[in-house]
Amino acid sequence: xxxxxxxxxxxxxxxxxxxxxxxxxxxxxxxxxxxxxxxxxxxxxxxxxxxxxxxxxxxxxxxxxxxxxxxxxxxxxxxxxxxxxxxxxxxxxxxxxxxxxxxxxxxxxxxxxxxxxxxxxxxxxxxxxxxxxxxxxxxxxxxxxxxxxxxxxxxxxxxxxxxxxxxxxxxxxxxxxxxxxxxxxxxxxxxxxxxxxxxxxxxxxxxxxxxxxxxxxxxxxxxxxxxxxxxxxxxxxxxxxxxxxxxxxxxxxxxxxxxxxxxxxxxxxxxxxxxxxxxxxxxxxxxxxxxxxxxxxxxxxxxxxxxxxxxxxxxxxxxxxxxxxxxxxxxxxxxxxxxxxxxxxxxxxxxxxxxxxxxxxxxxxxxxxxxxxxxxxxxxxxxxxxxxxxxxxxxxxxxxxxxxxxxxxxxxxxxxxxxxxxxx
Amino acid sequence: xxxxxxxxxxxxxxxxxxxxxxxxxxxxxxxxxxxxxxxxxxxxxxxxxxxxxxxxxxxxxxxxxxxxxxxxxxxxxxxxxxxxxxxxxxxxxxxxxxxxxxxxxxxxxxxxxxxxxxxxxxxxxxxxxxxxxxxxxxxxxxxxxxxxxxxxxxxxxxxxxxxxxxxxxxxxxxxxxxxxxxxxxxxxxxxxxxxxxxxxxxxxxxxxxxxxxxxxxxxxxxxxxxxxxxxxxxxxxxxxxxxxxxxxxxxxxxxxxxxxxxxxxxxxxxxxxxxxxxxxxxxxxxxxxxxxxxxxxxxxxxxxxxxxxxxxxxxxxxxxxxxxxxxxxxxxxxxxxxxxxxxxxxxxxxxxxxxxxxxxxxxxxxxxxxxxxxxxxxxxxxxxxxxxxxxxxxxxxxxxxxxxxxxxxxxxxxxxxxxxxxxx
Numbered sequence: 001x002x003x004x005x006x007x008x009x010x011x012x013x014x015x016x017x018x019x020x021x022x023x024x025x026x027x028x029x030x031x032x033x034x035x036x037x038x039x040x041x042x043x044x045x046x047x048x049x050x051x052x053x054x055x056x057x058x059x060x061x062x063x064x065x066x067x068x069x070x071x072x073x074x075x076x077x078x079x080x081x082x083x084x085x086x087x088x089x090x091x092x093x094x095x096x097x098x099x100x101x102x103x104x105x106x107x108x109x110x111x112x113x114x115x116x117x118x119x120x121x122x123x124x125x126x127x128x129x130x131x132x133x134x135x136x137x138x139x140x141x142x143x144x145x146x147x148x149x150x151x152x153x154x155x156x157x158x159x160x161x162x163x164x165x166x167x168x169x170x171x172x173x174x175x176x177x178x179x180x181x182x183x184x185x186x187x188x189x190x191x192x193x194x195x196x197x198x199x200x201x202x203x204x205x206x207x208x209x210x211x212x213x214x215x216x217x218x219x220x221x222x223x224x225x226x227x228x229x230x231x232x233x234x235x236x237x238x239x240x241x242x243x244x245x246x247x248x249x250x251x252x253x254x255x256x257x258x259x260x261x262x263x264x265x266x267x268x269x270x271x272x273x274x275x276x277x278x279x280x281x282x283x284x285x286x287x288x289x290x291x292x293x294x295x296x297x298x299x300x301x302x303x304x305x306x307x308x309x310x311x312x313x314x315x316x317x318x319x320x321x322x323x324x325x326x327x328x329x330x331x332x333x334x335x336x337x338x339x340x341x342x343x344x345x346x347x348x349x350x351x352x353x354x355x356x357x358x359x360x361x362x363x364x365x366x367x368x369x370x371x372x373x374x375x376x377x378x379x380x381x382x383x384x385x386x387x388x389x390x391x392x393x394x395x396x397x398x399x400x401x402x403x404x405x406x407x408x409x410x411x412x413x414x415x416x417x418x419x420x421x422x423x424x
Numbered sequence: 425x426x427x428x429x430x431x432x433x434x435x436x437x438x439x440x441x442x443x444x445x446x447x448x449x450x451x452x453x454x455x456x457x458x459x460x461x462x463x464x465x466x467x468x469x470x471x472x473x474x475x476x477x478x479x480x481x482x483x484x485x486x487x488x489x490x491x492x493x494x495x496x497x498x499x500x501x502x503x504x505x506x507x508x509x510x511x512x513x514x515x516x517x518x519x520x521x522x523x524x525x526x527x528x529x530x531x532x533x534x535x536x537x538x539x540x541x542x543x544x545x546x547x548x549x550x551x552x553x554x555x556x557x558x559x560x561x562x563x564x565x566x567x568x569x570x571x572x573x574x575x576x577x578x579x580x581x582x583x584x585x586x587x588x589x590x591x592x593x594x595x596x597x598x599x600x601x602x603x604x605x606x607x608x609x610x611x612x613x614x615x616x617x618x619x620x621x622x623x624x625x626x627x628x629x630x631x632x633x634x635x636x637x638x639x640x641x642x643x644x645x646x647x648x649x650x651x652x653x654x655x656x657x658x659x660x661x662x663x664x665x666x667x668x669x670x671x672x673x674x675x676x677x678x679x680x681x682x683x684x685x686x687x688x689x690x691x692x693x694x695x696x697x698x699x700x701x702x703x704x705x706x707x708x709x710x711x712x713x714x715x716x717x718x719x720x721x722x723x724x725x726x727x728x729x730x731x732x733x734x735x736x737x738x739x740x741x742x743x744x745x746x747x748x749x750x751x752x753x754x755x756x757x758x759x760x761x762x763x764x765x766x767x768x769x770x771x772x773x774x775x776x777x778x779x780x781x782x783x784x785x786x787x788x789x790x791x792x793x794x795x796x797x798x799x800x801x802x803x804x805x806x807x808x809x810x811x812x813x814x815x816x817x818x819x820x821x822x823x824x825x826x827x828x829x830x831x832x833x834x835x836x837x838x839x840x841x842x843x844x845x846x847x848x
Binding site for chain 2: 023026027030033034035130136137138141142145146147148149150151216274277289290291292293294295296297298299300303305306308309310311312313315316317320321328329
């Protein structure tokens with residue numbers, strides 16, 4: 001087989017860019033044997049050549065975006081810039097000019113998907129984003145190819161390695177959130193500014209992408225109810241463990257007819273649930289299809305090498321075009337579905353209550369009034385200064401009913417200290 | 425979008441054929457909306473129309489294979505016959521005539537892959553087999569697309585639902601193999617003739633397929649060391665559990681340079697291993713790539729509906745691809761690699777030994793002579809009639825060393841009763 005050279009352009013060249021460059025080098029012989037393809041990174045856009053990675057020849061670098069999307073030799077552009085802009089605008093320009101785009105950027109992709117797809121349609125180019133969710137785990141491909149034969153009604157995922165690492169250590173050690181976060185930052189497992197991870201926004205971008213693919217209609221990032229792990233305490237985790245639950249930051253999306261729910265929040269799972277044992281910085285996505293039933297995919301959701309394998313997998317897709325990369329639904333600017341915040345789930349509520357007879361009865365009355373059924377109620381520890389700790393677990397109930405019940409509690413006699421949702 | 429009709433032919437129409445037919449009906453509107461495609465099963469070959477499934481119109485059936493692969497309207501042929509022949513010959517004929525083939529038949533595919541690929545090349549047709557391994561789990565697609573960017577060095581899978589169901593129940597209940605098998609047959613979870621499942625041949629076909637894809641070279645079914653579960657006892661499972669192990673029938677393939685090992689046998693896994701908790705009739709495949717690291721895929725490995733989703737996924741691949749699917753390595757008739765039976769693994773050996781001083785010393789000498797290092801040795805229970813039960817666990821060691829050590833044991837003083845391999 002006579003090898004064909006494919007010229008690549010990079011937008012950005014940090015960890016994932018460097019990882020991709022080196023993976024292509026390591027796999028040079030294999031890719032030539034397997035496909036008759038040679039890949040050359042012709043140009044890589046960086047902010048400043050002087051401070052760019054030294055393990056890539058300086059001649060590859062440019063500070064001008066036009067050198068990447070304006071070069072007629074370059075057929076595939078890989079975007080590694082991060083952030084919404086100018087990444088989305090650069091990708092759109094490359095697509096309009098007929099260049100395939102492979103991105104790892106869940107923020108730009110999830111927020112500007114309609115613009116990007118329109119640019120791809122205009123340029124007759126392919127838009128690929130396997131690396132934007134789940135690193136090496138082939139979840140995008142599973143949804144866009146394997147599961148087109150099915151109707152997927154539910155997704156539950158651990159899609160952020162930083163928060164999974166933090167919660168795993170808090171669970172194993174009984175440590176505080178602040179202590180484990182500091183350690184994670186020291187070890188490079190959390191960013192200096194960890195907000196996007198710990199506040200759940202990273203997971204929200206990812207579930208917006210997965211839900212759109214699964215349900216065949218746009219689910220916007222700003223429709224995703226987003227609650228991170230910053231208020232999780234070691235006590236909550238311990239109480240959960242006593243009840244046979246493991247705490248995870250879950251990204252959940254479900255569809256019923258033309259209504260979807262999409263949410264990210266700390267969630268108690270029974271210890272026996274497959275997702276409950278996905279620890280450290282691993283990711284896992286659980287998909288439920290009508291005919292295929294339950295599938296779970298797990299692996300390294302982040303890291304240079306795992307993410308680079310997803311990028312190179314997409315470069316191969318773009319060049320080999322086994323199946324044209326177009327979504328099988330129209331990517332609209334607005335949501336394709338009604339989005340509800342009145343989902344059904346269980347709740348574990350930790351309350352501070354005055355240590356007086358009749359308090360339990362008044363608390364359960366508040367819940368009963370809203371139709372919220374209590375499965376268990378426990379007092380934790382002894383009274384202190386006239387207050388006790390109660391932990392209530394409800395049966396699955398409507399979110400809005402629970403919120404109203406909490407609002408109706410008399411602050412003179414009790415106050416919720418934490419509210420954690422429970423998925424059976 | 426104006427819908428295009430695609431005519432399908434079925435070879436065989438039992439459970440999976442019926443499942444596929446009905447899935448296509450259920451998904452009619454979705455597939456038209458998603459892809460502008462309508463599917464019509466034009467002809468289905470059956471042995472005898474009079475006894476064929478009644479839930480498919482009799483007009484679809486034929487008893488002549490020529491009506492399927494000779495029909496110019498039919499562009500995709502789905503093979504559901506099972507068994508090596510005449511399935512393989514019929515598939516080859518369809519491929520030569522330019523019809524894409526989608527199969528669920530691991531026996532025909534694994535044993536005749538080179539012939540089938542040659543016929544596909546001749547007819548410029550695509551050959552698809554996602555449904556042959558792992559049911560709804562998209563493992564074939566993961567290997568042939570996602571992981572082309574990587575080098576996969578190791579696969580471990582639970583790929584047979586019948587044996588996993590039996591071992592799970594034996595573990596949970598302490599029941600005997602015979603009792604659980606009989607129950608499984610009664611429940612339709614094991615065949616009347618369960619040989620292919622319980623003797624490991626089904627798993628051997630599957631690992632031959634997965635290993636060939638992972639290592640990019642043919643691994644023949646007859647190269648796979650195959651040992652089923654028929655000699656597993658409740659006592660072995662219980663001893664394993666005391667040591668923190670779970671027993672699974674594992675299909676394992678590893679590559680080191682130009683040598684591969686491929687084996688199916690009962691295996692102890694630490695309880696903490698993700699595969700250890702894949703229970704009942706679920707399947708799971710664990711893949712280790714150099715760059716992507718570890719990925720695990722799990723789900724329903726069998727059953728009408730899950731398998732049908734894999735078949736329809738491949739029908740879509742066949743119809744939507746710009747170019748027919750081709751493997752990225754040459755599918756030879758003979759193995760592409762040296763195949764070794766001298767792999768490295770741990771062993772758990774249950775022995776009957778005379779209850780005399782010095783026996784332990786002589787037993788460990790036999791092992792030491794072959795360089796087999798013993799990690800633990802335990803006496804189980806009390807002496808009976810002058811004999812005791814010993815359970816030995818070795819450190820990872822060469823298979824051939826272990827076999828020689830066992831041969832050198834003096835049958836007058838001890839006899840191995842079970843040998844179960846251990847993967848850490």
